[in-house]
Structure formats: structure tokens, C-alpha cells
Amino acid sequence: MSNVQTKPLLQVDHLSIGFSQYVKGTQKRIIHPIADMHVEINEGEIVAVVGASGSGKSLLAHAVLGILPSNAIFSGKMLYRGEELTPARMEKLRGREISFIPQSVNYLDPLMRVGRQVQIGLDPRTARAQQEKLFLQYGLQKNDGRLFPFELSGGMLRRVLFATSVREGVRLVIADEPTPGIHPQALSEILRQLKQFAEDGAGVMLITHDIISALEIADRVAVIKDGATVEISEASAFEGNGERLKTEYTQRLWRALPQNDFDLEFKREAVR
Amino acid sequence: MTKSIVFRFIRVITLLIGLSILTFSLIHLSPMDPVNAYIGGDSSASPEQIEKFKAYWGVNKSPVEQYFTWAGALLQGNFGTSLLYRSPVLDIIQSRFLTSLALMGVAWVLSGVIGYLLGTVAAMNRGKTIDKIIKWYSYTLVSTPIFWMGLILLIVFAVWLKWFPVGLAVPAGVLESDVRFIDRIHHFVLPVLTLSILGGSNIAMHTREKMIDILNTEFIVFAKARGESSWQIFKNHGVRNSIHPAISLQFAYFGELFGGSMLAEQVFAYPGLGSTLTTAGLNGDLPLMVGIILISSLFVFTGNLIADLLNKIVDPRVKGAM
Ligand SMILES: Nc1ncnc2c1ncn2[C@@H]1O[C@H](COP(=O)(O)OP(=O)(O)O)[C@@H](O)[C@H]1O
Ligand SMILES: [Mg+2]
Numbered sequence: 001m002s003n004v005q006t007k008p009l010l011q012v013d014h015l016s017i018g019f020s021q022y023v024k025g026t027q028k029r030i031i032h033p034i035a036d037m038h039v040e041i042n043e044g045e046i047v048a049v050v051g052a053s054g055s056g057k058s059l060l061a062h063a064v065l066g067i068l069p070s071n072a073i074f075s076g077k078m079l080y081r082g083e084e085l086t087p088a089r090m091e092k093l094r095g096r097e098i099s100f101i102p103q104s105v106n107y108l109d110p111l112m113r114v115g116r117q118v119q120i121g122l123d124p125r126t127a128r129a130q131q132e133k134l135f136l137q138y139g140l141q142k143n144d145g146r147l148f149p150f151e152l153s154g155g156m157l158r159r160v161l162f163a164t165s166v167r168e169g170v171r172l173v174i175a176d177e178p179t180p181g182i183h184p185q186a187l188s189e190i191l192r193q194l195k196q197f198a199e200d201g202a203g204v205m206l207i208t209h210d211i212i213s214a215l216e217i218a219d220r221v222a223v224i225k226d227g228a229t230v231e232i233s234e235a236s237a238f239e240g241n242g243e244r245l246k247t248e249y250t251q252r253l254w255r256a257l258p259q260n261d262f263d264l265e266f267k268r269e270a271v272r
Numbered sequence: 273m274t275k276s277i278v279f280r281f282i283r284v285i286t287l288l289i290g291l292s293i294l295t296f297s298l299i300h301l302s303p304m305d306p307v308n309a310y311i312g313g314d315s316s317a318s319p320e321q322i323e324k325f326k327a328y329w330g331v332n333k334s335p336v337e338q339y340f341t342w343a344g345a346l347l348q349g350n351f352g353t354s355l356l357y358r359s360p361v362l363d364i365i366q367s368r369f370l371t372s373l374a375l376m377g378v379a380w381v382l383s384g385v386i387g388y389l390l391g392t393v394a395a396m397n398r399g400k401t402i403d404k405i406i407k408w409y410s411y412t413l414v415s416t417p418i419f420w421m422g423l424i425l426l427i428v429f430a431v432w433l434k435w436f437p438v439g440l441a442v443p444a445g446v447l448e449s450d451v452r453f454i455d456r457i458h459h460f461v462l463p464v465l466t467l468s469i470l471g472g473s474n475i476a477m478h479t480r481e482k483m484i485d486i487l488n489t490e491f492i493v494f495a496k497a498r499g500e501s502s503w504q505i506f507k508n509h510g511v512r513n514s515i516h517p518a519i520s521l522q523f524a525y526f527g528e529l530f531g532g533s534m535l536a537e538q539v540f541a542y543p544g545l546g547s548t549l550t551t552a553g554l555n556g557d558l559p560l561m562v563g564i565i566l567i568s569s570l571f572v573f574t575g576n577l578i579a580d581l582l583n584k585i586v587d588p589r590v591k592g593a594m
Contacts, residue, residue, distance in 0.1 A: 109509050
């Protein structure tokens, strides 16, 4: 798929994100969890963003959507379909052309019935029918729509979150770790759905821990470490001993996976 | 669910029993002797009346027996006779209560509406000028003594501008049957305004904080990410998540409003429960004082009870957990 003539949908260059924090009440200091991040996603392409917990994957997603906390300061270049992604543009695009699947089920309103939450943003006349169809598609019962988030299991809530992202006219899907805690059957359904997005021409940013599942559908993989992009490689380079991977870091990450050679020393580091 | 309601009722009843013991002890310890206060300089009390009065208070018995005689009478709805007004305490409370209730009820609703709106607007525009103004308003007023606020309003609107009368609930020297509704309103505005301005600032402050907490949650971040506008975020998630705390705040605020209206009535010489309580206290009218204290407490406790219960019933998470 990557050799098809495509144009960049999203380009992120030299992204840096800092937070001003108050230490001991009065002293102000700035921390920089993201120093130098690059990502590029083409139309119809799935790019997996992998990295250890705390490496800055979620911040990257939030920066693209313009939903960073108010004390965040960011610099760098973000282009969407060749034009600068300004806050005003983000506001217009999100929920319409750019759809987001957040990392945690706490992103659902605890006091709103889940069916209603999926209906938000849909055409009011057909919202209900569309939501019921989506529920069916993701293995949720029609009656589940009447329930509040606390009445559903974690796996079911993940699928509800996923259902909120399915919209007509979506060109970019940002999925922030959509798979943990989901049973294998639903997992493959979600991967299949992400692939469907790409086949329909949308770009997909799949943020994940789970390289193996990601490789099933990803075209390229961006490896993130401590807020910087270490390497971007074709998914096909992740095979064998990883000789085709560009950096030692990524090779060791690849070899440390349980399916591959054990590199216990590295694994200990990476898991931390 | 039923268990927790029963538990709360028991708590209210124990509170009332405790309060009656406390009140009784204070009366017993106070240098004010109800019998003397009753007879006072008034020689018109007949010996039978004095006997009846002594029997009511159980003067010749031990303090514990006296308490039970007295509490038993209270339970039967016999709050005794006011020394000052020479009529049953309950009758007096009833008529004053209605006057106070109108004042408190209107101030209560206004405080809630004003406070919720101001608090929400401030939170949704956090850090902007409008937020700063509302914050300044609430923090300044919330610490303003009620009589001071009342006096300021009196000086400005009654003395200088002469828009409103200086005090009382009805024009002085006019027969009760000749008082027009508009006159009552006219006398009503300043006390209500005093209570609502202060109450509104209190509720605005709490609402602002609660709403800021809500706006900082992940589900609001997600709503934004899904393209919901500020108004949609407020409509879809803000109201839903703030209405339960707002309602219980509103009922919990009842106690404070009750106290506030007692003071405001004093400032405006508004003949409600508050000014009656002061008169009773100053003149040693113990039965009336005790009656007002107990009935008011019952009222305030009920407000808190409703606040608790609403909190339980309305929130689906709590409902599910019970
Ligand atoms: N609001 C914030 N204020 C300060 N630091 C933050 C904030 N949000 C995230 N961080 C820091 O940024 C880093 C990256 O976070 P995140 O993007 O959530 O990581 P990941 O999604 O890769 O697990 C973490 O070290 C985290 O502590
Ligand atoms: Mg994350």
C-alpha cells in the first residue's frame, strides 16, 4: 500500500511540548516531556506509534487535536493536508474530519447513557439508528445503549469509545491505545475497522504498546523514546532479527519481544 | 436505599432530642426563672393561670422529671403560651413563619439561580475579565456581614434614593385589610435583595469551583476532541454533572439562609420569625424562644435531609451502588 501514489495528510515536525509548573508554590519551571517529535501520515496509510509508557504518545495525539491542557506550551510545525494546523482549524476539524479514540474509559461522561454519547455529533434525525447499528457492529446489545458507563465492563466501554469515532467524512483517525483489556475477538474487529478506515482513504495514527498486533495492519511504524522520534520504518522491516531496522534501539526493542530472541536486559529497561 | 433513609431520619430525631435537652438545660441554668418572668410586673395573671403555668414547667419536680414533662408536652404539640403575647406559641410562630417563609423562599430561589448562573459563566470563562469580576464579587460579598449589607442597601435605596421604605413588612399605621399587595412587595424588595446578593455570591463561588473541576475532567477533553462547542459541552456535560451538587448545595444552604434572614429581619424591622426571636429573647419570653428555636432547627434539619436524600436518589452511580 505504501508504494501507491499518496500525499501527506498529516505532517508533524520538530514538535516540542512543555509544561510550566510551580515548584514549592512560587518557583516556576518548565518541563519538556516532548523535545523533538516527527510523524508523517499519508492518506490511506496506517502509522503505528509505539513507545514505552510516558514517552509522550498521548501528548502527540492531543497536540494534533488541540486539546492540550492550558498550561502546555508547544512549538514546531504541524501541517494538515498541506496547510498549517492552527488552533482555529483544529477546532473546525476535530469530530468531523479528525476523529479521536482516547486512551482511557474515563473519557466517557459518567452520567450520560452510553448510547446517547455515541449519538453526539451525528445527524439528529438518524443518530439513534446509526448508533444502534454501530453497537451491533461492535458486539454490543441494543439495550446496552440505555446503560451508564459504570454499568458496563472495561472491554465494552472500549468498544463504545470506538463507536464514537466512526463518522462519515473522517480523513484522519487517531487511536490512542484502543486495544488493552479487550478480548481477542473484539481486538481483531477493532483492527479490522481501523484497516477499513484506511481502505476508505483515511489516515490512521495507531498509538499502541502492542507492536505485534499493530504490525498486522500498519504500513509504517514510528518509534518514540523520551519525547523524541527515534526511527520511522516500514512495517515490513520488523521481521527476522530486525537487521533492516535503522537504529540499535529499535532492533533491541524488536528482539526483546517474547516472540523473538529474548533480550532480557533490555526488556527490563523497556518495561520500566 | 431504605436503610440509608431510615438512618438519616433517626439522625434528625436524635439531633432534635439532643437540641431539646440542650435548650432545657440552658433554661434550667439561666438566671431567668420562667415563672417569675411570667408573673413579672403583671398582676393580671390569675392564680389559676399561674398554677397552670407551673404545671406546664413542672416547677416542683426534679430537673429530669421536669424535662420529661416539658418534652411530653412538646410532643403533643403544646409549646406553651407566650408570656409576651399571651397566646399559644404555635399560633404566633405560624403567623410569623409565613412572613419569614415568603422572604426566605424568594431569596432562596433567587440566590440559587443567580449563583448557579454566575458560577457557571465564571468557570466557563476562567481567567478572563468576566471571571475576574464574578470572582471579585463573590469573594468580597461572601465575607460581608449581612447587617452591614442591609444597612448599605437601606442607606442607598431607602434613605438617599427613597425608592423603598425604610422598614417593616407593610406601611405603618395602615389597617391590615387596607394593605395592598404592591405595598407588601415594596417592603419586601430590600430584605430579599440583601439575602439574595449575599446568598448568590456564596453559591456562585461553590458552583464556580465545582464547574472548574468538571471542566478539567477527561470526559470534557474528549467532548472537545469530538468537536463539541463550549455551549454544547455545557449543555451535554456541564449541567448533567453539576446539577446534583448544585441542588444539594442549595438545600444545605438553607440553614445559612435561615440564620441570615433572622439578621436581615432585624435590620429591616421585618416582623418575621427572626425579629420575633430577638424580641422574645430580650423580654425573657422562654416558651416563645424555645418554640422558635426548635421549629427552626426542624426546618433546617429538613433542608439538610432533603439535600442528602436528593444526592442519593438522583445520582445513578449511587443508586446503582445501593
Ligand atoms: N499535564 C501535564 N503536565 C505535566 N506533565 C505532563 C502532563 N501530561 C503529560 N505529562 C508528562 O508527559 C510525559 C508523556 O506523557 P504521555 O503522552 O501521556 O505518555 P504516553 O501516552 O506515551 O504514555 C509523561 O512523562 C507525563 O508525565
Ligand atoms: Mg498515553
